[in-house]
Amino acid sequence: MRLFTPEAMREADQKAVEMGYPSLLLMEWAGMKAARVYQELFGHRPAVVLAGKGNNGGDGLVLARHLHLAGVPVRVFAAEGQGGDALLARRALEAHGLEIRPLEEAIWNREEVLVDALFGTGLKGPLEGFHAGLVERMNASGLPILALDLPSGLPYSPHVQATATVAFAAFKTPHFLHREACGKLFLADIGLPKALLEREDLPEIATPEGLLPLLPKRPLTAHKGSVGRVGILGGFRGEGLRYAGAPVLAALGAYRMGAGLVHLVAPEGIPLEPLEAVFHP
DSSP, X not given: OBOBOHHHHHHHHHHXXXXXXXXXXXXXXHHHHHHHHHHHHHTTOOEEEEEOSSHHHHHHHHHHHHHHHTTOOEEEEEOSOOOHHHHHHHHHHHHTTOOEEEGGGXXXXXXXXXXXXSOOTTOOSOXXXXXXXXXXXXXXXXXXXXXXXXXXXXXXXXXXOOSXXXXXXXOBHHHHHTHHHHOEXXXXXXXXXXXXXXXXXSOBOOOHHHHGXXXXXXXXXXXXXXXXXXXXXXXXXXXXXXXXXXXXXXXXXXXXXXXXXXXXXXXXXXXXXXXXXEXXX
């Protein structure tokens, strides 16, 4: 699984459109998948959707429509001046009779969940003025926040502190560089061609499933004398025992990586439990 920069993700979206994949379909899939995550996390708890004027806002309007159709109470506050696919998403939502109020009038109560659809990967700089104040209000509310694609404001401050984030198509660098802001991460497949997501020039996310095949297979006849030995020299005794933890942690790490025998050379008094290292004072 590749880790995309926001710029690389925008390039992938554009290439999908050039290949004939409708951008409106990408938005529809994103909003629909995000609505499913919302229901998985919050059931039928009422939602307040805060939508910007770009594609991230459009994703939020699609989510609002799907939640409404599923019987979830929804209130929507959206920025003016939407165009393109976001405007089409707005009209589709209005066709179902939902009122869309100006973003400047956004209010919420203690029973609701906030959906952050303000800004996505296209943010060019730190939030200022009204939007910065809105994000600070959201964070101070104490309510659960579901962020669409990225918590608004990342990688700058202020930014939304999300309870959960639905990443569309692929994880992006801010999801891991600002992990604490994203809350629980979900990955939603929105139908992008796989060829656009398998870029060799991007870093790969290390997962247990991907790393396990790299470990050498041990024969059934392997024993502690045939799978490697590690020697560790550490600790210091001056005025008392110092730096005792480092060699113990190193020995523990060596065993967990598969060493057969670990020889620990250290001052007496170092705690060895639960290590099975061969100790040399």
